Structure formats: structure tokens, C-alpha cells
Amino acid sequence: MTFVSQVELKSIDEALKDEKWIVAMHEELNQFIRNDVWFMVPKIDQINIIGTKWVFRNKVVESGGMITRNKATLVAKGYIQEEGIDYDETFAPVARLEAVRLLLSFACISDFKLFHMDVKRAFLNGVINDEVFVLQPPGFEDHQHPKHGEFGMSMMGEHSFFLGLQVKQSKKGIFLSQAKYYKEILKRFEMDNCKEAPTPMSTNCYMDADIAGIVVDQNKFRGLIGSLLFLTASRPYIMFAVCLCDRFQSSPKESHLKVAKRILKYLKGTTNVGLWYPSHSSKHLVGYSDSDIVGCKLDRKSTSGTCHVLGSSLISWHSKKKACVALSTTEAEYIAAESCCAQILWIKKHLEDFGLKVSKIVVALL
The missing domain is CATH 3.10.20 (Ubiquitin-like (UB roll))
Incomplete structure (x- = not known):
């Protein structure tokens, strides 16, 4: 497509040299103003100022090929806040995957099709009663702030891809899977050419702290477990094995990594398996x-x-x-x-x- 950038950028300096990413950033700031998310004030002394950062991502179609949209998101660097000073509690107002599956099941029972609509920006957070001071978005001066805009929505057609879940609708029912995500995870952890395993975990598997075991890269192990936890959205039978490995994230050893990799070997041979929701249930x-x-x-x-x-x-x-x-x-x-x-x-x-x-x-x- 000629209206979107084909490159996913990493820094604001790169984005400010690309007109397409500048448009994406203006869309983000435009929605902030329309929803009264923030307003400019003079800098106040002795007040902790929270920094901001731009995150740039390309949205692609289900097959993972064509880029459909450049999405620029402005996020606050919340990790510099201190509990009791800058915040009192945390929450994540996001859709639960159970709610998504419940909706799909209800659609089958009621015999209707689901369609997908894309909202340019959705603000799920409620009103914050406390004052929070955030730095002006990097790369923009006062005169560059966007004007008020309209709420944007677009029809995406029949519901087929949502939050990494692939949805196939037919008259007989709905099939829910994550085949595309499986393949990405296998490639990411260099397991795309591995041998297949018949089960997620051996029946005689015993896992403990393995104090004398060989230490492995904690970040890599946590990344693997996080990816597998997301895969349980359509694969309930790996839930126990993944949660068992999850208990050893604080100090992962080679024995723990071996068990986690067996789950990947099982997925290698079952990439097209998912959940079937029959119609007229x-x-x-x-x-x-x-x-x-x-x-x-x-x-x-x-x-x-x-x-x-x-x-x-x-x-x-x-x-x-x-x-x-x-x-x-x-x-x-x-x-x-x-x-x-x-x-x-x-x-x-x-x-x-x-x-x-x-x-x-x-x-x-x-």
C-alpha cells in the first residue's frame, strides 16, 4: 500500500523524517485532545514529571503479509513512579479472553455472524482524580499540536482475526485457533525445525527448584513462558504444563527450560488444532x-x-x-x-x- 510506511521504526527521530508516521502520531495526539486526556500547563517546581515515549507498530492482515496501518502510540514511562507517591494502585482495563470466547459461543447459539470494526483510538481508563504531570510528547512543539478531530471507525468485514486469535465462521459453527501465532513462537525460539512430541509433558515428569542445576537466561525463559501462556487462549490442554513451568521463572534452570521446550515440540505437530463451537448448541x-x-x-x-x-x-x-x-x-x-x-x-x-x-x-x- 502506498498510504502506509513499510518500515516499523524504533525512535522518534526516525519517525519525524517520515510523513506517514507523522500522520500516525498526529492521529494519536488528536484523539487525546478530543477525549480531554491532557492539557498543557507550565512546569511546576518540586513535582515529579513522568516522561513519555512513542511506540511504533505496523498492523498487518491475518496472513501476516500486507501492512494495513501505521499505529503510533504515546505511552507514559510509568516504571519511574513510586507506589504511595505517584500512584496508589494499578489496574489493566482490558477485555478478558473468556469474554471473547463467551461472545463467540453466544453467536453460535443465537445463529448470527460477527463483524469486525476498527476504532482508531479507544480510551478504556476512567477519570483519574489525582493530578499527574507528564512531559510534552517528544518531537512536538506547542504550535504543532493537532486540532480537534472526529471519532474514527471503519468496517473491517466479517470477524476473522482479533488479539492474535484466528476466527473461522461458517454455518456449522466457529473454529478458534492461533496457528499464525504458533508459527511465530516456534521461529522466535528457533524450534521451527524441532522434532514433534506426542504430549505437552511426560507422565513421569517431576519438577523442583533444581538448586544445583545449570542456570539459563531468565529473560529468554520468561519470554517463552509468557508466549505459552497466551497460547492457552485456544489450547486448554497445555494449561497445566505451562503453569507448572511458570512457577520457576524467578530462577530458571536447564531442566525447566527442557520441559518448556517439550511443550513447543508438542505444538509443532498440532499447529492447526483449536476450539470448535458448533451452531445451534x-x-x-x-x-x-x-x-x-x-x-x-x-x-x-x-x-x-x-x-x-x-x-x-x-x-x-x-x-x-x-x-x-x-x-x-x-x-x-x-x-x-x-x-x-x-x-x-x-x-x-x-x-x-x-x-x-x-x-x-x-x-x-x-
């Missing part, structure tokens, strides 16, 4: 809960697992080591059931927002 909501008593050999804590099914569509699941030690099998099961019921109430409230009232909910303790 029932509206029954069922929750399943289970727990292994003292499953962790290090601190004797239990690991609970839950999943939730709407009709024939799996929409929510998790595997988590509990914060306390259960004194009996019954107590461990009740703790897991509590997490299951809390998620069910959240799902029930969302279904009511869709206009679907669920009168009877089944909870199965396994």
Missing part, C-alpha cells in the same frame, strides 16, 4: 472442578483445575496452585469448587447482558 451452563491434594511436592499445596462449558462450547478454564495448604481431600475439593462458582457467576452476569438468562447451572466436582 444448547444454552445449558456447566462447570467442572477438580483438585489434587498436596500435588506440589515442594510446599504440599494443592493445584485446582476448572472448566466451564456453555452448551457444547468450552469457554473458560484454569489451572492454579492454591495459596493455602488443604488439610483434607474434601477441603481441597471445596477450595477448587469456590473458584469454579466464582467464575460461573461472572459468566452468568455476562450472559444476562446478552439477554440470555440461565436458570439452572450444574457444577460437577470430579
